[in-house]
Amino acid sequence: MEKQQQLYEGKAKRIYQTSEPGVLWVTYKDDATAFNGEKKDTLEGKARLNNEISTLIFTHLNEKGLQSHFIRRLSDTEQLVRQVEIVPLEVVVRNVVAGSMAKRLGIEEGTPLVEPIVEFYYKDDALGDPLITEDHVYLLEAATAEEVESLKIQAKKVNELLVELFAGIGVRLVDFKLEFGRTNEGKLLLADEISPDTCRLWDIKTNQKLDKDLFRRNLGNLQDGYQEILTRLGGQ
Numbered sequence: 654m655e656k657q658q659q660l661y662e663g664k665a666k667r668i669y670q671t672s673e674p675g676v677l678w679v680t681y682k683d684d685a686t687a688f689n690g691e692k693k694d695t696l697e698g699k700a701r702l703n704n705e706i707s708t709l710i711f712t713h714l715n716e717k718g719l720q721s722h723f724i725r726r727l728s729d730t731e732q733l734v735r736q737v738e739i740v741p742l743e744v745v746v747r748n749v750v751a752g753s754m755a756k757r758l759g760i761e762e763g764t765p766l767v768e769p770i771v772e773f774y775y776k777d778d779a780l781g782d783p784l785i786t787e788d789h790v791y792l793l794e795a796a797t798a799e800e801v802e803s804l805k806i807q808a809k810k811v812n813e814l815l816v817e818l819f820a821g822i823g824v825r826l827v828d829f830k831l832e833f834g835r836t837n838e839g840k841l842l843l844a845d846e847i848s849p850d851t852c853r854l855w856d857i858k859t860n861q862k863l864d865k866d867l868f869r870r871n872l873g874n875l876q877d878g879y880q881e882i883l884t885r886l887g888g889q
């Protein structure tokens with residue numbers, strides 16, 4: 654397998670074509686951004702931590718019967734994934750009120766939700782990835798009604814599996830963001846990454862934040878928090 658031309662460069666990853674059709678090569682970057690790119694930094698070691706954590710999480714989901722684009726880890730900072738056409742939606746699942754939801758609705762951060770809540774955000778940097786309703790999803794032709802149902806079912810399944818996984822290592826899964834893509838056969842497959850960049854993870858006993866809020870809110874060393882998650886998940 655060979656890495657070929659770069660197809661895309663995002664805020665945290667680069668995607669390359671490979672010699673095998675339908676298989677992409679992902680390289681994680683040490684760059685951290687927040688607030689739609691307004692806050693930026695390079696944090697040495699972040700690429701490795703997210704690649705390792707995302708690998709462990711996607712492997713766990715796969716073992717539990719939930720398929721994703723993930724094929725295999727290649728190196729400290731690289732992995733192979735299946736090529737999909739990314740749905741322009743960020744699917745956020747929340748178990749505890751935090752972040753933008755706390756701000757938008759005036760509910761105190763840390764308030765537990767009786768049932769998980771699923772939200773859709775429209776992936777558009779120029780618009781600042783706005784929260785949208787299901788009707789907006791159809792208006793924007795971002796997904797069909799059938800796909801929205803599938804996104805909700807898959808997002809809730811990922812939530813169940815990850816709440817349990819993190820509870821087992823003394824971590825509360827507060828919320829997280831998922832992305833999905835369409836395969837050639839038109840099936841929706843979980844894609845992108847699942848890491849402390851895309852989840853809020855609080856220590857169950859101390860409420861210490863072990864996720865990207867460390868960077869967003871200048872709460873401490875990001876790499877220390879991510880390393881703690883990796884170590885507790887059984888990685889190095």
Ligand code: C5P
Pocket residue numbers: 743745751752753754782828829830850851852853865
């Ligand atoms: O900012 P907000 O509270 O809406 O974020 C909800 C969850 O989605 C958080 O875990 C955050 O890390 C994640 N997220 C993300 N990428 C974005 C927006 C949010 O990973 N562009």
